Amino acid sequence: MRRMAVIWIIMILCAFPSAVFATHHDEWQRLDKISDQALQLAKNKRFEEAKDVLNYFSDEFLKLNARDRLKSMDEWRAITITHENALKAITASTLPAEDRIDQVVQFRLVIDAVHSNYQPLWAEMESSIMGAFQEIETAIESGDEQQFQTVLQQFLHQYEIIEPSVKIDVEPAWAKKADQDIEQLQSPSFHALDKAKQQEQLAQMRQDLAALFNHMKKDEADSSLLWVMISTGGMIILTLTYVGFRKYRGEKQKARSHEEQ
Numbered sequence: 001m002r003r004m005a006v007i008w009i010i011m012i013l014c015a016f017p018s019a020v021f022a023t024h025h026d027e028w029q030r031l032d033k034i035s036d037q038a039l040q041l042a043k044n045k046r047f048e049e050a051k052d053v054l055n056y057f058s059d060e061f062l063k064l065n066a067r068d069r070l071k072s073m074d075e076w077r078a079i080t081i082t083h084e085n086a087l088k089a090i091t092a093s094t095l096p097a098e099d100r101i102d103q104v105v106q107f108r109l110v111i112d113a114v115h116s117n118y119q120p121l122w123a124e125m126e127s128s129i130m131g132a133f134q135e136i137e138t139a140i141e142s143g144d145e146q147q148f149q150t151v152l153q154q155f156l157h158q159y160e161i162i163e164p165s166v167k168i169d170v171e172p173a174w175a176k177k178a179d180q181d182i183e184q185l186q187s188p189s190f191h192a193l194d195k196a197k198q199q200e201q202l203a204q205m206r207q208d209l210a211a212l213f214n215h216m217k218k219d220e221a222d223s224s225l226l227w228v229m230i231s232t233g234g235m236i237i238l239t240l241t242y243v244g245f246r247k248y249r250g251e252k253q254k255a256r257s258h259e260e261q
Contacts, residue, residue: 027064028115034060035111042090042104045097050104051090058083075114078164082107106161113165122165125158126213132158133209136185137202140195152185169216178212181205 034057041050061067061079070076082103089095089103112121132155139148159182167175184190185205190198 027066028069031057031061031064031066032111032115035108038086039101039104039108042101047090047100051087054083054087054090054104054107070114075168078110078168079107079114082110082164102157102161106164109162109165110168113168120165120169120216122162122169123213123216125162129155129158129162130206130210133206137199137206140198140202143195156182156186166212170212171215174208174211174215177208181208 034053038050038053038057041047041053067076070079086103086107089100092100109120109122132151135151136148136155139151166178181204184201190201193201
């Protein structure tokens, strides 16, 4: 009976964490799909329906107590702010359609960044972000101030879309460095530099920007899952060791009884 009880304990220890993580994953998978549905509707300019889906997301988020499963207040703020901005934009009929869609894209990327374990969607925008930055370098090289201002605004707009997701997935030091570079790019002091110095700073900014895509925290194994695996494995090993020890002691006592007889 004791051996059967131990077996049942091992089975529960193996199954319970998996069930918890499966439920957690399924809930976030559901929220992820809802955010994607809102984006697809927005892209098709079905803005009223997209608004309904965004409101539905909010209801489901509360119903699933998803806030309690977030890793940090930064994730909570990013979801709250981008969701609110998406709702405001989607109902603002005076805004251009592309601007309304971009706000929903930003929200969609945040939900994916929270949900995904590895390559997030925002990382797929690397080529367009780096391409926009190259346009800035080209404008500086040509000395065309008007062109510089145009491509700078295009770059800033693209980066703004991924920025909340970047700050979820990337170490704070790297994200802060990118923020400082972008601030410097817009400052009068940058324009006061000679062309050689500007190009030197742009080269460093390019490296810092590229580093965002190379230092994503999502590439690391999920620490909480790893801890559960280690803890569960350790408990199973201890249980099996205990069973083995009891069996060894029982056989030893049985052998001693035979010797005494």
